[in-house]
Amino acid sequence: MTVIGVLGGAGTVGRVAVDRLARYGLGELRVGGRDLDRVTAVCRATQGAAAPVRVNLRDPRLLRDFCAGCQVVVNCAGPSYQVLDTVARAAVAAGADYVDAAGDLSAVEALESAAPPELGERAAVFSAGLMPGLSGLLPRLLATGPLARLDGYVGGAARISELSAVDALLTRGLRFGTALAAWRDGRVVPGALAPLHDVTLPGFRGRVHAWPFLSAEFARLAAELDVTEVRNYTVYVTDAIPHALAAAWADGGPVEDHVPAVVAAAEADLAATGPYYTLLFQTVPAPGAGTAPRRLLLRTPDSYALSGVVAAIATGEVLGGRVKPGARSAAECLDPAGVFARLSGDPLVTQAEIL
Ligand SMILES: NC(=O)c1ccc[n+]([C@@H]2O[C@H](COP(=O)([O-])OP(=O)(O)OC[C@H]3O[C@@H](n4cnc5c(N)ncnc54)[C@H](OP(=O)(O)O)[C@@H]3O)[C@@H](O)[C@H]2O)c1
Known part of the structure; x- marks a missing residue:
């Protein structure tokens, strides 16, 4: 059975990532955070199998245990400029792929410097949110x-x-x-x-x-x-x-x-x-x-929640084998047309049009 670990799964972004991963039916969820009561409440509210786990990403042993047995680890905990590649390294070392709702170029470079050997076979996708994320991915649809x-x-x-x-x-x-x-x-x-x-x-x-x-x-x-x-x-x-x-x-x-x-x-x-x-x-x-001038417009009532949706879509792409091994940003490794189509059908998107 595929196991997906969601670190920070009780947070603003993480709760929605957990919800969409469960709805997409991608696997069993392992939902992590420091406050066990909060992650337990998220698991109870989730459709499908979801197990709460107490984990602090600053504790290497707890982080290693959290990642063990996961096919992919999705990080929604932060602050990302302090987390950098901490969770990615633990995930890859455990043999898992990795998706981060945040993490900028500095996180990609941190993982690439002294890259773990497992990165040759595992995908690590950073910036799988709205900005950064969709902000760098969706304009590609207009650049024909x-x-x-x-x-x-x-x-x-x-x-x-x-x-x-x-x-x-x-x-x-x-x-x-x-x-x-x-x-x-x-x-x-x-x-x-x-x-x-x-x-x-x-x-x-x-x-x-x-x-x-x-x-x-x-x-x-x-x-x-x-x-x-x-x-x-x-x-x-x-x-x-x-x-x-x-x-x-x-x-x-x-x-x-x-x-x-x-x-x-x-x-x-x-x-x-x-x-x-x-x-x-x-x-x-x-x-x-x-060609004519073009415009892409995407609107949502909740940018944080939509970042959770993007992280879940990216996870599906990784599990589906459509992302090559190595560390890169979501904007540079996801299919913009595929992501736009998925977002267009999500209840959190109130307008999605390309003119
Ligand atoms: N790309 C984008 O567009 C975008 C948009 C919004 C947010 N983000 C990023 O996404 C991240 C999450 O933001 P958010 O607004 O969802 O934050 P949040 O609501 O505070 O949620 C953070 C979650 O992480 C957990 N957490 C915090 N520190 C932890 C630690 N040391 N170990 C384990 N779990 C920990 C928290 O639970 P406990 O306190 O119980 O541990 C909480 O569930 C941030 O880095 C943010 O910058 C990106």
Whole structure:
């Protein structure tokens, strides 16, 4: 019997990953977290076989026991910039494949440096969430020929867990991306773009603020595609979150001190519009390409829950043998058309269209 371990399975992302894995009928679930009562409650609410396990990913022995016997380990615990490749290494050493709802390029590189020999036969998929994840995967559906422009707008209003707030505060520096930068003619151009304030955008509610951020994920995508210019924006419904992050970074000090301000800023956004999240990608074909401008729009009421759906879909792809061995991001190893089709049928997706 296939056993799928879900670490952090009682969390915001993990609960939905557990639910979808059970619905997809991919195997028996082993649901892990530090609080046994919480993972037990998740298992009771799950259709199908699910066993609760107390595990702290910082305890190597407990982590090893959790991974033993799993075909695949799905990590939904964080903060991802501290977890890095800890769980991936334990999973691969136990002979399991690995899927992480988070984990950036730094996590992929951490696993690849002094790569465990088992990685030659096991798949380790990082960034199997919404952003990073769908944000780097779905634009590929529009890149069917040479492009003059690719623009991405991802954002909305969502409650931020304390753990995710830590990740947001640590997502800083050139390893993660460059604020105000664009991609032009094969290179990152710093300071090329300005924030767009009080603008309307297809699929976003009312007026929004779009902050240019050429993420490492989007820059890798740009380098892969035949595209002259790429612009990527993170969209907020108010300026509360960018201001909270800027204040935290200016102040310095322990990252945990700034978590309440980031969580409160997200609550202020939620109060303004209610929960929603939108991914919007637009392309302009290169002159003479003979194709029309295109647009992809995907909307959900819950970006965290949708990340759990993406992690579950990625797990199905790994178990189905459709992901090659090695460490890579979901955007670079999943089939964009297949994932888009699965998402289109998920109740958490309220709009999915390609024009
Ligand atoms: N790619 C994306 O778009 C995306 C979107 C949202 C979130 N994320 C990422 O997904 C991760 C989870 O976020 P979340 O909002 O779901 O967080 P959350 O609600 O706080 O859930 C985290 C879960 O992990 C467990 N956990 C925490 N520390 C642990 C440890 N040391 N050992 C074992 N289990 C542990 C927690 O349970 P216990 O406290 O009982 O251990 C909890 O169930 C974060 O890294 C976040 O940045 C990615």
